[in-house]
Amino acid sequence: xxxxxxxxxxxxxxxxxxxxxxxxxxxxxxxxxxxxxxxxxxxxxxxxxxxxxxxxxxxxxxxxxxxxxxxxxxxxxxxxxxxxxxxxxxxxxxxxxxxxxxxxxxxxxxxxxxxxxxxxxxxxxxxxxxxxxxxxxxxxxxxxxxxxxxxxxxxxxxxxxxxxxxxxxxxxxxxxxxxxxxxxxxxxxxxxxxxxxxxxxxxxxxxxxxxxxxxxxxxxxxxxxxxxxxxxxxxxxxxxxxxxxxxxxxxxxxxxxxxxxxxxxxxxxx
Amino acid sequence: xxxxxxxxxxxxxxxxxxxxxxxxxxxxxxxxxxxxxxxxxxxxxxxxxxxxxxxxxxxxxxxxxxxxxxxxxxxxxxxxxxxxxxxxxxxxxxxxxxxxxxxxxxxxxxxxxxxxxxxxxxxxxxxxxxxxxx
Numbered sequence: 285x286x287x288x289x290x291x292x293x294x295x296x297x298x299x300x301x302x303x304x305x306x307x308x309x310x311x312x313x314x315x316x317x318x319x320x321x322x323x324x325x326x327x328x329x330x331x332x333x334x335x336x337x338x339x340x341x342x343x344x345x346x347x348x349x350x351x352x353x354x355x356x357x358x359x360x361x362x363x364x365x366x367x368x369x370x371x372x373x374x375x376x377x378x379x380x381x382x383x384x385x386x387x388x389x390x391x392x393x394x395x396x397x398x399x400x401x402x403x404x405x406x407x408x409x410x411x412x413x414x415x416x417x418x419x420x421x422x423x424x425x426x427x428x429x430x431x432x433x434x435x436x437x438x439x440x441x442x443x444x445x446x447x448x449x450x451x452x453x454x455x456x457x458x459x460x461x462x463x464x465x466x467x468x469x470x471x472x473x474x475x476x477x478x479x480x481x482x483x484x485x486x487x488x489x490x491x492x493x494x495x496x497x498x499x500x501x502x503x504x505x506x507x508x509x510x511x512x513x514x515x516x517x518x519x520x521x522x523x524x525x526x527x528x529x530x531x532x533x534x535x536x537x538x539x540x541x542x543x544x545x546x547x548x549x550x551x552x553x554x
Numbered sequence: 555x556x557x558x559x560x561x562x563x564x565x566x567x568x569x570x571x572x573x574x575x576x577x578x579x580x581x582x583x584x585x586x587x588x589x590x591x592x593x594x595x596x597x598x599x600x601x602x603x604x605x606x607x608x609x610x611x612x613x614x615x616x617x618x619x620x621x622x623x624x625x626x627x628x629x630x631x632x633x634x635x636x637x638x639x640x641x642x643x644x645x646x647x648x649x650x651x652x653x654x655x656x657x658x659x660x661x662x663x664x665x666x667x668x669x670x671x672x673x674x675x676x677x678x679x680x681x682x683x684x685x686x687x688x
Contacts, residue, residue: 397580
């Protein structure tokens with residue numbers, strides 16, 4: 285409007301000129317007011333925009349630990365899994381030291397041959413993150429859906445303030461609810477079947493396990509940090525945490541992975 | 555000798571990397587075998603694919619060996635397809651044998667005689683990116 289007045293406003297008389305001056309002043313005041321309001325609103329709006337961006341997990345993410353294996357090239361300085369970082373035995377032995385007698389017995393019964401993974405059985409909510417396969421997040425109102433390439437697994441995280449069902453039957457992925465703490469998605473999971481393990485070397489858990497995950501985009505949004513805490517009084521003497529990292533891969537593709545073509549370790553050649 | 559030690563170290567690093575997803579502790583990855591044989595069956599499968607090969611033993615008798623490697627999606631990303639091996643293909647493979655003595659090895663790396671294609675299993679230390687355009 286101001287530009288328009290300046291461009292074609294040629295005052296023809298005093299009144300017109302005065303009116304024009306008032307108009308310009310009013311426009312300037314209005315403009316100043318609007319700019320003031322805009323400026324005041326700006327931090328909140330950009331904060332909201334930044335937050336929306338920080339909370340946007342949608343897309344394909346490659347586990348940083350296996351970036352090389354997944355064709356992403358050298359993982360370079362990408363942060364790696366803490367629990368499964370090398371040397372592996374120390375990271376795992378620290379958790380083994382926390383096992384209760386029940387947990388120790390479970391671990392002693394594990395062998396690579398009876399490992400659920402070798403038999404195409406679900407790895408469960410925790411171990412699904414440890415595999416060398418990408419994951420994909422789908423956002424929809426009241427819900428975050430996590431798709432795992434590994435065995436075509438799905439986790440549904442309900443963000444609509446619902447409670448866990450009272451009599452939820454256990455399942456490998458359990459029942460998950462989530463809420464935002466700032467730009468961190470906090471996921472609470474219960475009802476996890478104890479047929480699954482927490483890693484590839486037999487770390488067990490019981491059906492009493494409560495899994496808390498804190499998912500945050502870090503390093504400019506390119507890396508997703510998943511800190512998970514295991515609270516399981518049956519299997520471990522105290523809660524413990526570990527972290528996994530994923531690198532956003534805009535070109536990443538999730539490839540179909542089913543276990544219909546199972547080849548049994550125990551029957552080679554068949 | 556120095557080269558041999560280096561090779562063993564690299565193999566060791568590859569073996570520890572492998573344990574983090576699919577446990578291969580039942581394979582003796584620290585003492586890999588190298589076999590040359592003829593492909594009988596290629597099982598393109600999850601959770602692991604197998605190349606089943608016939609290898610002549612010292613007496614000249616054919617023995618069936620199973621060469622275990624990754625799941626389909628991982629191999630796809632390395633440029634493999636279900637047609638990577640056909641019956642009759644001659645391949646040379648290196649990998650760790652099952653500790654219980656069964657004739658199964660876990661693939662580290664191999665070469666296909668016909669076209670010289672170098673393929674990789676758990677040998678992450680020397681693996682190069684997949685073939686361009688693969």
